[in-house]
Structure formats: structure tokens, C-alpha cells
Amino acid sequence: GQQLNQSPQSMFIQEGEDVSMNCTSSSIFNTWLWYKQDPGEGPVLLIALYKAGELTSNGRLTAQFGITRKDSFLNISASIPSDVGIYFCAGQQGGSEKLVFGKGTKLTVNP
Amino acid sequence: NAGVTQTPKFQVLKTGQSMTLQCAQDMNHEYMSWYRQDPGMGLRLIHYSVGAGITDQGEVPNGYNVSRSTTEDFPLRLLSAAPSQTSVYFCASSYSGTGAKNIQYFGAGTRLSVL
Numbered sequence: 394g395q396q397l398n399q400s401p402q403s404m405f406i407q408e409g410e411d412v413s414m415n416c417t418s419s420s421i422f423n424t425w426l427w428y429k430q431d432p433g434e435g436p437v438l439l440i441a442l443y444k445a446g447e448l449t450s451n452g453r454l455t456a457q458f459g460i461t462r463k464d465s466f467l468n469i470s471a472s473i474p475s476d477v478g479i480y481f482c483a484g485q486q487g488g489s490e491k492l493v494f495g496k497g498t499k500l501t502v503n504p
Numbered sequence: 505n506a507g508v509t510q511t512p513k514f515q516v517l518k519t520g521q522s523m524t525l526q527c528a529q530d531m532n533h534e535y536m537s538w539y540r541q542d543p544g545m546g547l548r549l550i551h552y553s554v555g556a557g558i559t560d561q562g563e564v565p566n567g568y569n570v571s572r573s574t575t576e577d578f579p580l581r582l583l584s585a586a587p588s589q590t591s592v593y594f595c596a597s598s599y600s601g602t603g604a605k606n607i608q609y610f611g612a613g614t615r616l617s618v619l
Contacts, residue, residue: 396546399546402544424606426607428610433613434612434613435508435594435596435610435611435612435613436594436610437610438607438608438609441607481546481547485606488601490535490537490552490554490598490600490601490606490608491537491549491552491562492537492547492549492596492608494539494546494547494548495546496544496545496546497546
């Protein structure tokens with residue numbers, strides 16, 4: 394089945410550092426979503442992107458919908474310990490509600 | 505607001521046993537779906553439903569059955585559990601269509617071990 398290519402797989406950073414992760418695909422997506430999953434919980438939506446080139450912020454998080462509609466990135470500025478978790482990108486194609494997920498980026502923040 | 509509720513949170517089965525994972529949502533969402541999450545694999549779609557009485561297969565449907573008799577409930581059935589079905593299962597729901605209304609909300613998951 395189709396999946397998005399998400400990188401990096403894992404990151405180990407110091408508190409206060411900035412973080413960048415991205416997702417790419419060989420196919421076009423109409424919607425890009427970024428979710429965060431805390432240990433033992435389900436994914437929670439962070440940012441939703443609906444237009445090519447769109448840049449959206451949510452606090453210290455910023456995400457962009459790539460111009461080609463085949464990629465997206467997520468930046469986290471000034472990381473804090475509660476940023477720890479797994480971040481997933483997800484995309485929707487055409488008129489379908491179905492989500493295609495990346496394999497996730499596991500973030501560890503050292504205080 | 506309860507959102508998406510999954511039960512049980514944990515389950516241990518023996519090979520060959522059957523069970524039903526429950527999922528209920530109180531947001532009047534038309535679309536509901538089941539995913540499984542395995543280490544390093546992300547979330548993979550098992551089955552989904554666009555409304556009561558309508559279900560369809562996702563990426564990894566083998567070994568699982570679903571039905572959708574009401575808008576609120578979308579149970580996932582394992583008829584004969586296998587060790588390969590050891591995983592964390594998530595249910596999600598959203599309004600139908602695409603765009604700003606179509607944000608999928610996830611339950612807290614069911615952690616299943618098949619021995």
C-alpha cells in the first residue's frame with residue numbers, strides 16, 4: 394500500500410533547539426496533516442494544510458504544504474521536554490476521506 | 505465531550521480466539537475507520553465506513569471484519585486471532601468529504617497481544 398516517506402526516523406536534541414522533519418511522496422495530495430502521538434495515546438492533530446504553498450503556524454510549530462503538492466515539512470522552534478513523542482504526517486488524495494500516513498519521526502528532547 | 509471511545513484498552517488472546525474491539529463516537533461523524541500501528545510501520549488502514557450500512561476495505565483487511573449498524577458505533581471483529589495481529593489498534597472518525605471539515609479524531613487505542 395502507499396505510504397509517505399517521512400524523515401528523519403528519529404531525532405535526539407537538546408532543549409531549546411529547533412527541529413525540522415519532512416514528508417515526501419511520488420503522488421499528489423490535496424491535504425497534508427501533521428499529528429503528534431504521546432506514549433500510550435492516540436494521534437492528536439497539530440496542523441492541517443489545504444492549499445499548495447500554504448504556511449501555517451500553531452504556537453511554536455510551523456508547517457508548509459509544498460508547491461508541488463508532493464511534500465510537506467514541520468518545524469518546531471525552541472523545543473521543550475513536552476515536545477517528546479512521535480510525529481506523523483498524513484495526506485489525503487482527491488475526494489477520499491482516507492488518510493495515508495508516514496512512518497513517523499520519534500523525537501527525544503534532553504533537558 | 506467523550507469524542508472517540510475505544511474499549512478495551514488492553515487485551516490478551518490465545519491463537520484462534522475471537523473478539524470484538526469496540527469503537528464509539530459522539531460527534532455525529534459519518535466517516536469512521538480502523539488502523540493498526542506496528543513498530544516502525546506508522547498507521548495502516550484496516551477497514552473504513554462512510555456511513556451506517558456502508559463499509560469498505562483498507563490496506564490490510566485480511567483477518568478482520570467490520571459492520572456499521574449505527575452512526576455512532578464501528579466494531580472491529582477478529583474471528584480467529586493470530587500472533588501476526590498483535591498490534592495497537594486505533595479507531596478514528598470525521599465528517600465526510602475533504603477539506604477543513606474532514607479532520608480525523610483518534611481514540612486512545614486498544615493494545616492487543618495474541619499468544
